[in-house]
Amino acid sequence: MTQGFSFEVQATDGAARKGEITTPRGVIRTPAFMPVGTAATVKAMFVEDVRAAGADILLGNVYHLMLRPGAERIARLGGLHHFMRWPYPILTDSGGFQVMSLAKLRKLNEDGVTFQSHIDGSKHVLTPERSMEIQALLGSDIQMQFDECVRLPCSDAEAERAMRLSLRWAERSRKAFDSARGQAVFGIVQGGAVKSLRIESARALSEMDFHGLAIGGLAVGEPQEVMLEMLETVMPYLPANKPHYLMGVGTPDDIVKAVARGVDMFDCVMPTRAGRHGLAYTRFGKINLMNARHAEDSSPLDPESSCPAARNYSRAYLHHLFKAGEILGMMLLTQINVAYYQELMAGLRAAIEAKRLADFIIQTSEAWARGSQSGD
Amino acid sequence: MTQGFSFEVQATDGAARKGEITTPRGVIRTPAFMPVGTAATVKAMFVEDVRAAGADILLGNVYHLMLRPGAERIARLGGLHHFMRWPYPILTDSGGFQVMSLAKLRKLNEDGVTFQSHIDGSKHVLTPERSMEIQALLGSDIQMQFDECVRLPCSDAEAERAMRLSLRWAERSRKAFDSARGQAVFGIVQGGAVKSLRIESARALSEMDFHGLAIGGLAVGEPQEVMLEMLETVMPYLPANKPHYLMGVGTPDDIVKAVARGVDMFDCVMPTRAGRHGLAYTRFGKINLMNARHAEDSSPLDPESSCPAARNYSRAYLHHLFKAGEILGMMLLTQINVAYYQELMAGLRAAIEAKRLADFIIQTSEAWARGSQSGD
Numbered sequence: 221m222t223q224g225f226s227f228e229v230q231a232t233d234g235a236a237r238k239g240e241i242t243t244p245r246g247v248i249r250t251p252a253f254m255p256v257g258t259a260a261t262v263k264a265m266f267v268e269d270v271r272a273a274g275a276d277i278l279l280g281n282v283y284h285l286m287l288r289p290g291a292e293r294i295a296r297l298g299g300l301h302h303f304m305r306w307p308y309p310i311l312t313d314s315g316g317f318q319v320m321s322l323a324k325l326r327k328l329n330e331d332g333v334t335f336q337s338h339i340d341g342s343k344h345v346l347t348p349e350r351s352m353e354i355q356a357l358l359g360s361d362i363q364m365q366f367d368e369c370v371r372l373p374c375s376d377a378e379a380e381r382a383m384r385l386s387l388r389w390a391e392r393s394r395k396a397f398d399s400a401r402g403q404a405v406f407g408i409v410q411g412g413a414v415k416s417l418r419i420e421s422a423r424a425l426s427e428m429d430f431h432g433l434a435i436g437g438l439a440v441g442e443p444q445e446v447m448l449e450m451l452e453t454v455m456p457y458l459p460a461n462k463p464h465y466l467m468g469v470g471t472p473d474d475i476v477k478a479v480a481r482g483v484d485m486f487d488c489v490m491p492t493r494a495g496r497h498g499l500a501y502t503r504f505g506k507i508n509l510m511n512a513r514h515a516e517d518s519s520p521l522d523p524e525s526s527c528p529a530a531r532n533y534s535r536a537y538l539h540h541l542f543k544a545g546e547i548l549g550m551m552l553l554t555q556i557n558v559a560y561y562q563e564l565m566a567g568l569r570a571a572i573e574a575k576r577l578a579d580f581i582i583q584t585s586e587a588w589a590r591g592s593q594s595g596d
Numbered sequence: 597m598t599q600g601f602s603f604e605v606q607a608t609d610g611a612a613r614k615g616e617i618t619t620p621r622g623v624i625r626t627p628a629f630m631p632v633g634t635a636a637t638v639k640a641m642f643v644e645d646v647r648a649a650g651a652d653i654l655l656g657n658v659y660h661l662m663l664r665p666g667a668e669r670i671a672r673l674g675g676l677h678h679f680m681r682w683p684y685p686i687l688t689d690s691g692g693f694q695v696m697s698l699a700k701l702r703k704l705n706e707d708g709v710t711f712q713s714h715i716d717g718s719k720h721v722l723t724p725e726r727s728m729e730i731q732a733l734l735g736s737d738i739q740m741q742f743d744e745c746v747r748l749p750c751s752d753a754e755a756e757r758a759m760r761l762s763l764r765w766a767e768r769s770r771k772a773f774d775s776a777r778g779q780a781v782f783g784i785v786q787g788g789a790v791k792s793l794r795i796e797s798a799r800a801l802s803e804m805d806f807h808g809l810a811i812g813g814l815a816v817g818e819p820q821e822v823m824l825e826m827l828e829t830v831m832p833y834l835p836a837n838k839p840h841y842l843m844g845v846g847t848p849d850d851i852v853k854a855v856a857r858g859v860d861m862f863d864c865v866m867p868t869r870a871g872r873h874g875l876a877y878t879r880f881g882k883i884n885l886m887n888a889r890h891a892e893d894s895s896p897l898d899p900e901s902s903c904p905a906a907r908n909y910s911r912a913y914l915h916h917l918f919k920a921g922e923i924l925g926m927m928l929l930t931q932i933n934v935a936y937y938q939e940l941m942a943g944l945r946a947a948i949e950a951k952r953l954a955d956f957i958i959q960t961s962e963a964w965a966r967g968s969q970s971g972d
Contacts, residue, residue, distance in 0.1 A: 305913075
């Protein structure tokens with residue numbers, strides 16, 4: 221292990237774990253949800269409010285940051301933490317996922333990927349070595365191996381090819397990781413929806429000297445049951461003493477089910493993206509504030525929320541802000557959603573500690589289904 | 597005077613006045629700048645931060661609020677203060693200005709204006725009586741007479757016709773003002789760029805029982821000298837014991853020059869609109885953060901600003917946020933600009949009190965012209 225990075229499981233309830241990742245920039249309470257700070261900002265949110273909502277760690281995107289403002293520029297400006305004024309831990313993805321989903325004219329070979337920027341068409345190359353270099357330039361605390369993520373559904377042959385390439389890239393990434401410029405590097409399990417491939421990937425990665433293991437290539441279009449089945453397949457093969465990170469997941473329901481299966485870390489744009497589009501995540505489930513029934517509803521989204529915005533503003537006001545296209549609507553709802561996700565994680569951690577996770581999940585799911593008194 | 601509304605001039609320096617307007621919802625320190633909260637929000641700003649920046653009073657727009665969400669709806673939801681969670685004074689305009697600048701298919705007659713909403717084409721009527729009713733429904737503390745504002749340049753005959761109509765509407769507005777549902781109502785001097793018309797308007801309004809007098813129809817396209825000339829013409833005819841409000845003004849330079857001529861209140865979308873477009877107002881003048889020279893500038897906008905965002909974030913970060921189209925850029929710069937305007941007003945008030953306004957204006961203007969060390 222790198223000096224300063226450690227993971228401790230403090231309590232378990234079935235497969236679920238409650239623990240702490242310790243890094244020089246702070247402790248990450250797990251299960252943890254990482255708000256996504258794509259372009260050096262959690263969209264529409266002051267960074268102080270991200271912290272106040274309870275987040276211990278943010279995720280930054282290599283693909284976006286390498287294109288704009290550029291990794292070398294961020295390094296010259298003192299690194300990503302200083303640039304965006306977030307002194308706590310940051311995990312960076314490797315760029316692999318966004319190269320596949322956003323870039324134009326991709327060309328993939330054994331060495332890496334050549335692609336055109338979706339912003340200005342400029343040509344760039346990502347290899348395992350360059351991805352790790354970028355993550356080091358950004359000053360990322362937890363770095364991810366460079367991998368190839370395929371969309372589901374895909375053929376077994378395609379899933380196998382990408383999984384094996386990702387394993388070779390995992391070795392190169394691990395080797396390129398510079399422990400003087402980062403606290404930890406995680407490997408990423410691939411293998412599509414094929415159990416045997418997932419197991420092979422998990423086994424191979426477990427033998428490499430990674431500080432944590434991620435499950436990639438899920439929540440990319442497959443039904444939730446497939447995602448959960450893959451999780452159940454993979455989990456027994458992941459080292460119990462290392463953090464398990466389910467990438468890009470997900471809805472509150474995805475999260476509670478994955479926690480119950482042993483996942484420690486999550487990231488997803490859902491709370492922030494939904495917040496910019498008038499969708500609230502609350503104890504009462506998902507609430508669409510664009511809906512006309514909120515126009516004269518003077519009740520707040522959740523009078524018991526830890527987030528002042530959820531307690532203080534009426535649904536009518538939030539409805540008005542979204543109807544009028546006002547930025548304040550996005551600001552308030554992003555804050556509300558990020559706070560709800562953090563509250564949910566805190567609830568999961570407390571439930572695991574108390575060994576009453578099953579009850580917590582039932583009660584939480586029933587509350588979502590029941591909706592609020594306002595009829596959601 | 598209505599119970600609870602009073603104005604006191606506490607110090608003068610030449611024509612400039614430093615004072616306080618007292619209302620049941622709080623004291624307004626004058627000269628005052630009112631951030632514009634068009635649609636029940638100061639765009640891209642949390643209302644707590646508007647207060648923290650030093651604002652004593654906000655402006656709300658009758659035209660926007662009557663169309664969306666509607667004055668009766670806001671009244672049912674507890675009034676504008678409760679709706680947007682701003683418990684301090686609010687001044688509302690009468691809708692006249694925006695009807696002229698935004699609405700479609702306007703038809704004006706002695707009674708009022710019939711127009712189509714720019715949002716959905718729906719038909720609406722504004723008369724002096726309806727404007728006052730809307731302002732009362734909103735719960736506005738300081739209400740404005742309904743007037744007709746002409747664009748400059750215009751013919752003398754057109755300026756005269758609109759001025760006389762506005763005087764007749766002033767009488768109807770004053771009569772319709774309900775002191776049980778508002779603290780004060782202000783008349784509005786019109787008359788285009790014609791001195792004799794401005795004087796006639798000011799004289800006639802001074803004889804009506806208004807709680808304050810506004811100068812309207814300026815900063816609508818004319819050169820600054822014309823605006824200042826009209827101010828100098830009108831001021832001697834306005835009651836010295838009532839607040840003088842220059843509507844829709846302006847740049848920091850407009851404001852200091854108008855304060856020197858006896859203006860007590862201002863409003864303008866400039867600090868908020870500029871903030872959403874990458875333009876910063878600072879002690880060093882106007883700074884365009886979209887400019888490439890800021891890309892690697894690690895210095896803050898103003899290390900001595902009262903606004904943390906101006907002190908803490910690098911110009912490079914703000915530049916990046918605007919290049920990337922990130923909402924956080926608008927949030928930070930709006931806050932910075934609103935804070936700068938409030939700092940400027942505080943500086944003007946202190947300078948009047950110390951009878952050194954002329955020096956303050958010279959030093960402030962020189963600092964704008966000099967720019968910052970970063971070469972702006």
